[in-house]
Structure formats: structure tokens, C-alpha cells
Amino acid sequence: MTLAWDSLSSFLAMGGHGLYVWGAFGMTAAVVAAECWTLMRAPRPGDTP
Amino acid sequence: MAAARPSPPWTPSRPDAPRSTWLRFASPLHFTRLVDGLAPPLMLAAAVLTVIGLATGLLIAPTDHQQGEAYRIIFVHVPAAWMSMIVYLAMAAWAAVGLVFHTRVAFALARALAPTGALMTFLALWTGALWGQPTWGTWWVWDARLTSELLLLFLYLGVMSLHAAIDDPQRADRAAAVLALVGVVNVPVIYFSVQWWNTLHQGASVSLTRSPSMAGTMLAGMLVMALAAWAYCAAAALMRARTLVRQGQAFETQLAVRRDPR
Numbered sequence: 001m002t003l004a005w006d007s008l009s010s011f012l013a014m015g016g017h018g019l020y021v022w023g024a025f026g027m028t029a030a031v032v033a034a035e036c037w038t039l040m041r042a043p044r045p046g047d048t049p
Numbered sequence: 050m051a052a053a054r055p056s057p058p059w060t061p062s063r064p065d066a067p068r069s070t071w072l073r074f075a076s077p078l079h080f081t082r083l084v085d086g087l088a089p090p091l092m093l094a095a096a097v098l099t100v101i102g103l104a105t106g107l108l109i110a111p112t113d114h115q116q117g118e119a120y121r122i123i124f125v126h127v128p129a130a131w132m133s134m135i136v137y138l139a140m141a142a143w144a145a146v147g148l149v150f151h152t153r154v155a156f157a158l159a160r161a162l163a164p165t166g167a168l169m170t171f172l173a174l175w176t177g178a179l180w181g182q183p184t185w186g187t188w189w190v191w192d193a194r195l196t197s198e199l200l201l202l203f204l205y206l207g208v209m210s211l212h213a214a215i216d217d218p219q220r221a222d223r224a225a226a227v228l229a230l231v232g233v234v235n236v237p238v239i240y241f242s243v244q245w246w247n248t249l250h251q252g253a254s255v256s257l258t259r260s261p262s263m264a265g266t267m268l269a270g271m272l273v274m275a276l277a278a279w280a281y282c283a284a285a286a287l288m289r290a291r292t293l294v295r296q297g298q299a300f301e302t303q304l305a306v307r308r309d310p311r
Contacts, residue, residue, distance in 0.1 A: 003108055011107075015118035017183050024122040024176035028129065031168050035285055042292040 075152040077294045084291040091284035098277035106270030113267075122180040124270055127254065128278035130173035133201060134236050136166035136282055140208070141233040144226030153297055154290070156222035159229060160212060161290035165282050167205035173198060185249055193242035194250035197235055204232035218297065 005011040014021040074080050106124035113120040140162040147155035177195065178188040189195065208225045215221035238245075243252045254263055255271070263271075 004111055005108070014121065015112065017117065017119040020119055020179040020183050021121050024125055024179045027175050028125045028172050031172055032281065035165065035168060039285060039288045039292075042288070043295070 075150070075154050077154060077298055080154045080294055081291050084287045088284045088288050088291075091280045091287070095277045095281035095284060098273050098280060102270050102273035102277055105266055105273060110266040110270050111264055116184055119180060119183040120267075122176050123254070123267070124274045126173060126176040126180055127271055128275040129169045129176060130198070131275055132278045132282050133166060133170040133173050133198070134239060135279070136162050136169060136286070137201060137204070137229075137233065137236055139286075140166060141229045144229040147222060148226050148230075154294060156226065157290040157293040157297065158286065159226060160222070161288075161293055162282075162286045163205050163209045163212075163225075163229075164289065165285045167202060167209065169278070169282065170198065170202040170205060174202065181249075190249050192248040192250055193246035194239065194248045197239040197242050200235055201232075201239060204228075204235060208232070218300070 074083055140159050143155045143159035182188050208229050211228055212221045212225040243250055
């Protein structure tokens with residue numbers, strides 16, 4: 001098993017499609033983080049209403 | 050309008066209450082305890098699987114000989130698209146259970162699945178657009194796969210809006226459940242659209258009857274990410290349903306106090 005990349009810059013560039021690939025992964029991370037945040041903020045028993 | 054409804058058979062005060070184990074979880078108390086136990090391990094599993102899946106997909110899986118590196122969007126696109134359909138099926142199933150058994154927990158699950166499903170649908174469309182531009186030369190086409198997935202997003206938003214638009218919680222639950230059930234016909238349309246119509250969208254990459262058309266590490270990364278997405282959606286929906294069940298109980302308590310202040 002070998003890494004598909006020889007340098008960090010080639011990994012970030014994604015063969016010239018970095019903006020598309022990281023745009024997809026970044027939006028997914030943002031959406032999941034936002035949902036987790038709203039779930040964590042949900043009122044719990046014992047909270048004052 | 051409030052027709053007298055016979056008390057459901059699992060009401061603890063009824064002497065002939067069934068001892069069935071799964072009906073026990075229709076009780077809000079058992080359900081919230083079940084979620085307390087299930088949500089943390091599911092979230093942990095989602096996190097661990099995401100790390101493994103991302104490492105496999107982004108670091109180890111080879112470059113695709115046709116699409117170059119843009120294909121790596123598959124590691125979020127396919128899991129999000131699968132979950133957008135699976136979550137809808139789960140939502141419709143709980144809606145049906147709620148309509149048949151009048152269980153508050155089933156309606157809460159149906160309602161809790163909608164925002165997570167809508168987010169997965171949005172992610173499938175977003176990542177699909179970012180994949181379409183470098184591979185097809187366009188962000189969007191009105192082909193059958195993309196259009197039916199967009200319709201799925203509108204169905205989720207419709208179910209959520211309809212629920213929000215009705216004041217009486219029980220009527221809102223039933224109306225949203227009926228809409229969720231009507232919309233379920235769209236799910237097979239999405240899934241089979243690439244076979245039924247001539248679409249720009251490629252056919253299924255994974256099939257139970259054919260050997261996979263992709264490299265082993267690509268397939269492994271995608272399946273691990275799909276499992277991560279499944280665990281995440283289950284945890285998120287269960288946690289949201291727990292909040293809805295608690296809110297429902299608080300609402301009932303308020304009503305009871307107002308009716309019989311002591």
C-alpha cells in the first residue's frame with residue numbers, strides 16, 4: 001500500500017481540480033459540523049425553559 | 050375536531066398491555082434511554098469510519114485513469130446520495146408506523162429524519178455539481194437523475210414546511226406523514242433513473258449482481274464512507290427525535306397542568 005501523492009502540494013492541487021474536490025469535502029464538513037452544533041445545543045432535561 | 054381516541058395498547062396503566070419488547074420503545078421514557086445508549090457509540094463509529102474512509106479515499110486510492118483526481122468527490126458524493134434516499138425511506142416508514150399505531154415516538158423519528166435527509170440531499174447535489182463541472186463541463190443539467198434528486202430536496206423541505214405550518218402537533222404529524230408517504234414514489238425513480246432514461250449521469254458504480262467497475266481501494270474507501278454516513282445519519286436523527294419526544298412530553302405536562310391546576 002503506497003500513498004497516491006509524492007508531495008503535500010500535489011495532494012492539495014488534486015491534479016488541478018483542487019477547488020472542486022476541496023469544495024465538495026469542505027461543504028460536507030461544514031454541513032455536518034453545523035448539524036452537530038444544532039444537535040448539541042438542543043435543550044436537555046433539567047434546563048430552565 | 051378532537052375525536053376520542055382509544056388509549057393505545059402500550060399505555061402502562063392498561064392491564065392487558067402487551068409484553069412485546071419492541072413496543073416498549075414506543076414509550077417515550079424507554080426511547081430516550083435507548084437514544085442515550087445508542088447515539089454516542091454511533092457518533093464514535095461515524096468519526097472513526099470517516100477517518101479510515103478519508104485516509105483510504107484521499108491518500109491511498111489511485112488516480113482514476115479517465116477522470117484524474119476529480120473523481121475523489123465520489124467519497125462524499127455517493128454516501129450523501131445513498132443516505133438521501135435511505136433516510137427518505139426510513140422517514141416514510143416511520144411516518145407509516147405513526148399513522149397506523151398513533152405512536153408519538155414514530156412521528157418524532159419521521160420528523161427528526163427530515164432535516165438530516167434534506168442536508169444529505171443538498172450535499173449530493175452540491176458535490177455532484179462540483180463533480181459535473183470538471184467532468185461534464187457543466188454544473189447542472191436537467192437530466193432524470195439530477196432532476197429527481199432535486200425533487201427529493203423539495204419533498205424534504207415540503208414535509209418540514211407542512212409540519213411547521215400546522216399548529217396542532219398531532220394534525221401536523223399526520224399531514225406531514227401523508228406527504229412523506231406520497232413522495233416515496235420518487236425514491237425508485239431516482240435510483241432507476243439512470244437505467245430508465247438516457248442520462249448524462251453515469252450508471253451505478255456498485256451493484257450486487259456485477260463485479261465492481263472500480264479499483265479495490267476506491268471501492269473500499271467509498272463503502273467505509275457510506276457506513277460512516279449511515280452511522281452519522283442514524284445518530285443525528287435519533288438525537289433530534291429524543292429532543293422532539295422530550296418537547297412533546299413537556300408540552301403534554303403543560304396542557305395537563307392547565308387543565309387540572311393543583
